[in-house]
Amino acid sequence: MRQTGTRDHLITTGLQLLHTRGFHASGVQDIIQAAGVPKGTFYTHFESKEQFGAEVLGRFWEQRAARTIAVLGDETRPPLARLKAWFDAKVTEREDRKVHPGCMIGNFAAELAVDSRLVRDRLASIFAAWTTLLAATIREAVAAGQITIALPPETVAAFLVDAFEGSVLRSKVDRDPTALRRLREVVFTTILVEKAAA
Amino acid sequence: MRQTGTRDHLITTGLQLLHTRGFHASGVQDIIQAAGVPKGTFYTHFESKEQFGAEVLGRFWEQRAARTIAVLGDETRPPLARLKAWFDAKVTEREDRKVHPGCMIGNFAAELAVDSRLVRDRLASIFAAWTTLLAATIREAVAAGQITIALPPETVAAFLVDAFEGSVLRSKVDRDPTALRRLREVVFTTILVEKAAA
Numbered sequence A, B: 001m002r003q004t005g006t007r008d009h010l011i012t013t014g015l016q017l018l019h020t021r022g023f024h025a026s027g028v029q030d031i032i033q034a035a036g037v038p039k040g041t042f043y044t045h046f047e048s049k050e051q052f053g054a055e056v057l058g059r060f061w062e063q064r065a066a067r068t069i070a071v072l073g074d075e076t077r078p079p080l081a082r083l084k085a086w087f088d089a090k091v092t093e094r095e096d097r098k099v100h101p102g103c104m105i106g107n108f109a110a111e112l113a114v115d116s117r118l119v120r121d122r123l124a125s126i127f128a129a130w131t132t133l134l135a136a137t138i139r140e141a142v143a144a145g146q147i148t149i150a151l152p153p154e155t156v157a158a159f160l161v162d163a164f165e166g167s168v169l170r171s172k173v174d175r176d177p178t179a180l181r182r183l184r185e186v187v188f189t190t191i192l193v194e195k196a197a198a
Helices: A003-021 A028-035 A039-045 A049-072 A079-095 A104-112 A117-143 A153-174 A178-191 B003-021 B028-035 B039-045 B049-072 B079-095 B104-112 B117-143 B153-174 B178-191
Strands: none
Touching: A003 A028, A003 A039, A003 A049, A003 A104, A028 A039, A028 A049, A049 A079, A049 A104, A049 A117, A079 A117, A079 A178, A104 A117, A104 A153, A104 B104, A104 B153, A117 A153, A117 B153, A153 A178, A153 B104, A153 B117, A153 B153, A153 B178, A178 B153, A178 B178, B003 B028, B003 B039, B003 B049, B003 B104, B028 B039, B028 B049, B049 B079, B049 B104, B049 B117, B079 B117, B079 B178, B104 B117, B104 B153, B117 B153, B153 B178
């Protein structure tokens, strides 16, 4: 396997493992075993498990960001419909699986934000990028006269990301999508308030 | 040390350790070392680390619930003032510490909700009790004509708990209370909407 192929294979395998089991519950031994590579190979590609975790988190966000951009950036639809579609997709993703490991971003924030500066910095960039994407669509919906908001789009967007992460945690405990449905209901009733058609 | 004294000592020590470092990052060895007891003693009192974790989480909630009841149940103040005081206390707690391990309830939801039924059931009870406390005060504030809400008190309360947990995660990443201040601002601007004095 080529060097970049091995590195990529380790990240793909690690993404599955670290998402399902968590960072601290997955040892380097588990990762190399699942990937079928010798331990030395792991340390050829990654300085430490912490660095590996940061790379895996980056990959998780790449995939998540691509889906988010596909939904929120779909300019064939009005901005409010895109915002609703984004929240709907979160409910649907959860409806499809009884046991769900939740969001790796929130899980890593819980497990690693205090002790790992590397992961914390990566999480901060992810939160900022995600907030920017949501804020842009919220701004469009306001400009199009579809919704009213009581606070600036950036404030609302940052809050929605936080509220989403909390709702995902709760839905892990509930083992059902109730918290994500509640999030959608509260958001579109009180925070992104649809204007009555003129 | 009496048997109950040792058990209590282990829980108190474990609360500190598991809250600061997380569940999986703290070994039984770390716990008994911090508590200064032999390993056999740990297993005299707890069947497993998982059971220990559930007990520690219960202790965390006992303390958290006592503070919550003290603030939300203080009938010398109007209900809206109590709700504001609860959110203010969350901001203040964070302002006092640069590095904060966040909320053990959210951390355990992230780390253990999928794999441990014992912890998951404990978390579900905690979320239910917490929601009931908040919902009661919200209901009082509505009845007193202080606020309007667009959804039932239980829905709003459950959402506020979720949004709080997400905001705590974010404030771990930010290392400051921004997310908790934003939570308070969004909540009292859009969700628990103060009625203008008649």
